[in-house]
Amino acid sequence: MTKTQEEYLQALSDAVVFMEDEEIIDLVIEYHEAGFDTQEGIDGLIHGMMRVSDLYDEEEYYIPELILCADVMQMGIDQFQTYIPPRTQDSYLGTVVIGVPEGDTHDIGKGLVKIMLESGNFRVVDIGRDVPLEKFIEAAEEHDAEVIGLSTLMSTTMPETRRFIEILQERNLRDKYKVIVGGAPVSQEFADQIGADGYTESATEVVGLLQDLLNLETA
CATH class of the missing domain: 3.40.50.280 (Cobalamin-binding domain)
Structure with missing residues (x-):
């Protein structure tokens, strides 16, 4: 079944929160191939990192989790940036x-x-x-x-x-x-x-x- 953009954005956010490093690249590619906006996809990753920040503040996540979540977000952003023309x-x-x-x-x-x-x-x-x-x-x-x-x-x-x-x-x-x-x-x-x-x-x-x-x- 085809996902809506909202479902994709939630999945991108969740991938960061749950440190899904093996799934993130395929998820970004799938999102892009569905024709959705690249910057909004990046915003979905950032939303996930904001959730991670809240978990860190609440002491549910600690430095190791923070690092892993940031790595997943960076992997996703790097993949999204391959779809963006070089900036001047x-x-x-x-x-x-x-x-x-x-x-x-x-x-x-x-x-x-x-x-x-x-x-x-x-x-x-x-x-x-x-x-x-x-x-x-x-x-x-x-x-x-x-x-x-x-x-x-x-x-x-x-x-x-x-x-x-x-x-x-x-x-x-x-x-x-x-x-x-x-x-x-x-x-x-x-x-x-x-x-x-x-x-x-x-x-x-x-x-x-x-x-x-x-x-x-x-x-």
Whole structure:
């Protein structure tokens, strides 16, 4: 029996939640061959990851499940992207440099943010983890970024985010970039204290945050 688009979208969402890595590619191909919209299919995968985020917050899922679910979502997105013509620079909503400051080697959260931003039509320059603050500025200058994102999972590297904003101020670059921060030990209160432009508790909220910060119209 032929599935409706709604049934396919639910199946895509479920595949992410239940870590169905062996089924996801065939499901995406089947969805595409049925003639349904590619971006809506990607949204179905993201919806699944939002459910996963809720399960993580409720402590029903933990880091290992989060990683596996993110892998399944990425597999699906990669397959969907084979159906999308290559983007030009002008087609992106903006360019974002993201990385994990020096002293922190955890990048699960950063990886999820990257997936969400790319799915939301942002160009993402991922400079990796354990990165000196100078590299963030160099990458932002090189790629003409509007936004710089710093992610940290360790409280010991939180001062680096404060120091980064101070460096921008010292170089008269603070007004040139929007700075967003995130990670398990980071809070809205901390973001306000250091003068960051934005913070999200969940990677699934980052696209909406940047749309607001950059005054982009939403559909």
